[in-house]
C-alpha cells in the first residue's frame with residue numbers, strides 16, 4: 001500500500017475540542033513531570049541546606065541581590081506578555097499576538113543576559129565549583145551551595161532556551177496562519193510551559209538570593 | 214473448547230496494519246501505534262538476549278566454588294550489564310511499550326494513541342538510550358551494579374559509567390513520553406459508552422503504571438544528573454568529607470526505583486486479569502476492588518522506598534515507618550491474588566498457553582510477594598540483606614511475575630498481532646519448561662540466601678555448591694523455555710493457521726476487529742454497552 | 755475549553771499583584787527577624803506568587819477538575835519525597 005510518510009495515520013481525534021482538551025491534559029502531565037524533575041533538586045537542596053545553614057547563608061551573600069530581583073521582575077513581565085498573546089490570538093488579533101510574543105522573547109533573552117553576566121562574575125571570583133573553587137576562608141560546604149546554584153539556575157536557563165525556541169516557532173506558525181483564532185491552542189500550550197519555567201524561578205529566587213540573613 | 218470459534222471467511226475491507234507499507238521507511242517512520250509496538254518488541258528482544266547471555270555467563274561461573282571462569286572485575290561488569298539492560302531496556306518497556314502500545318487503542322476503540330508523533334519519538338529515545346548503554350558495554354562495561362550507588366559510581370568506578378548513565382537517562386524520557394501518552398489516551402480517547410467502570414482491568418493497570426512512569430522517572434533523571442556531576446567534578450554532594458551525604462543519592466534513587474518495581478509488575482497483573490477472565494469465561498471477581506487495588510499499589514508504592522536502606526545509616530525511626538508502610542502494599546497485592554482465585558472458582562476453565570502463563574504468574578507472584586514481606590521486616594532484613602534471598606525474591610516478582618505475564622500476553626494477543634495461530638501444544642510445553650526451569654533456578658537461591666551466601670561475588674564457600682549447581686541447571690532449562698517461542702512464534706508469523714477476529718471467544722473491543730488489526734483499527738467507531746468480561750452463565754461472550 | 759479566559763484587566767491586576775509581592779519579598783529579606791522566619795516569609799510569598807501564576811496566567815481557575823488534579827499531583831508527590839526523606843534526616847540524631 002502507501003508509504004506511511006505520505007499517509008500518516010490520521011489523528012485519533014473526532015473533533016477539535018477533544019484534541020484541545022487532550023493537548024492541555026498532556027501539557028499539564030508534562031508539567032507534573034517537570035515539578036518532580038526540579039523537585040529532586042529541591043529535595044537535595046533542602047537536605048544540604050539543613051546540614052549547612054551557615055555555609056548556605058554565606059553563599060547567598062555572595063550572589064548579586066539586585067540581579068536576582070531584577071531578573072524576577074523581567075520574567076514576571078514576560079509571563080504577562082505571553083498571557084496577553086494568548087488573549088490576542090483568541091480575539092483574532094494576530095499582529096498583537098506576535099508583538100506580545102516578541103516582547104516576551106526579548107525579556108527572556110534579557111533574563112539570560114543578566115544570568116550570563118552573573119555567571120561571569122562568579123567565574124572571576126573563583127566561585128565555580130570544580131574549577132579552582134576558592135572558598136575565601138569559609139566552610140568547604142560553600143562549594144555545595146555554588147554547585148546547587150549553578151545546577152539549578154543552569155537547568156532553569158536550559159528550560160528558558162527551549163522556551164525561546166518554542167516562542168520562535170510560534171511566531172512562525174502565527175505568521176503562516178497555522179495558528180489562528182480557529183486553532184489557537186499552540187499559544188496556550190507554549191504559554192503553560194513558559195509560565196511554569198517562570199514559577200521555577202519564583203522559588204529559586206528566595207532559595208538562592210534571599211537566605212543571606 | 215474450540216479454538217476457532219469464528220472463521221476468517223469475511224474478507225477484511227481495510228488493509229491490515231502489516232499490509233500498509235512494506236518498506237523499511239514505512240516501519241521506521243510509522244506513526245501507527247501497532248507498528249511502534251512491534252518496533253519495541255524487536256528492540257527489547259535483542260536487549261533481553263544480551264542481558265540473558267550475561268546471566269548465563271554468571272551461572273556458568275557459579276557452577277564451581279572457585280572463581281575460575283571470569284575475574285571478579287568481569288563478574289562485576291556482567292551483573293551490572295545484566296541488571297541495567299533487564300530493568301531499563303527489557304522489563305520497564307516490556308508490557309507497557311510492546312503490548313500496551315499495541316493493545317490500548319484497540320481496547321478503548323480508538324484509532325491511535327493521543328500523540329502518535331510523541332509515541333514514535335519515544336521509540337527513538339529508547340533506541341538512543343539502548344545504543345549508548347550497548348556502547349558502554351562494548352567499550353568495557355560498568356562495575357557499579359544497576360543501582361549506580363555512590364561512591365562506587367562517582368569516585369571508584371573505572372568503567373564507562375557516564376555512557377551507561379546517559380543511556381538510562383535518555384531511556385527514562387522515553388518512559389515518560391509513553392506514560393504521558395497512555396494517560397491522555399485512556400482519559401480522552403475511550404469509545405462512546407466505555408466508562409471507567411467498564412474499562413478492562415488491563416487498562417486500569419496500565420493507567421496506574423503510567424502514573425508511576427510519569428511521576429517517578431523524572432526523579433531518576435535528576436539523580437543521574439547529580440551522579441554524573443559528582444563523577445565529573447567531585448564537588449562532594451554525596452561525599453561526607455566535603456559536607457555531602459551518600460544516603461541522599463540512595464533516597465533519590467529509590468524514590469524512583471521502588472515505584473519502578475511496580476512498573477515491572479502492575480502491567481503483568483493487568484494481563485493476568487484479562488487472560489483469567491478469557492479462559493475461565495467469567496467476569497473477574499470483585500472488578501471494582503481489583504481496579505482500585507491497581508491505583509492503590511501505584512500510590513502506596515511511592516511511600517516505601519526506605520526499605521532498601523534498612524542497613525544503611527538511615528535513621529531507625531524512618532526504618533520503622535518505611536517497614537510499616539511496606540506491609541501496607543501487601544494488602545492490595547493480596548486482594549488481587551484472592552480475586553483471581555475467586556475468578557477461577559466455578560469457571561469454565563481451559564488451559565490454553567496464555568492461561569498456563571497466567572496461572573504460573575499467580576503462584577510465582579505469591580511466593581515473590583510473601584518473601585517481600587520477610588524482607589520488609591526490619592530484623593529479618595538485617596540477616597538476609599544483600600544475600601541471594603533478595604535475588605530470589607525479586608526474580609520471583611520480575612521474572613516469575615512480569616516475564617511470565619509478558620509471555621502470556623504475547624501469546625494471548627498474538628492472533629491480533631500476527632493474524633495467525635501458533636502451534637498450541639508446542640507453546641504449552643514451552644510454558645511448562647519455563648515454569649520448571651524458573652523454579653529450579655531461583656528456589657535454591659532462597660535457601661542459599663537464607664544460609665548466608667552474599668550476592669555479587671564470583672566465588673563462594675564449598676558447602677553452597679549443590680544448590681548452585683541446581684540453580685545453574687535450572688537456568689539452562691529456562692533458556693530452552695525462552696528460546697522455543699522465538700522459533701514457533703516466528704514460524705506461526707509466516708505459516709501459522711489464520712486466526713479469526715476472535716479466536717479465544719473473548720470479550721473486549723480488540724477482539725471485535727479483524728486479525729491482524731486493520732490499519733485504522735476499526736471500520737466504524739465501536740459503541741460499548743456492557744461492562745468488561747460480559748460472559749453469560751455458559752461462558753459465552 | 756477556551757470559552758472562559760481571563761480578561762485583560764484580570765491579567766494586568768495579577769501582574770501588578772505579582773510585582774508588589776516581589777517588592778514585598780525583597781523588602782522582607784532586608785528586614786532581618788531570624789533566618790528561619792525570613793525563609794518562611796520568602797517561601798510563603800513565592801507560594802502565593804506561584805498560585806497566582808497557576809490560577810490566572812495558566813488559567814487553572816477556568817479548567818475542569820481533571821486538569822486541576824494533575825496540576826496538584828506534581829506538588830503532592832514532591833511533598834511525599836520531601837516528608838519521607840526528612841523522616842530519615844530529622845530523626846537520625848535521636849538515640850533509642
Ligand SMILES: [Cu+2]
Pocket residue numbers: 470471474517518520521
Ligand atoms: Cu522496594
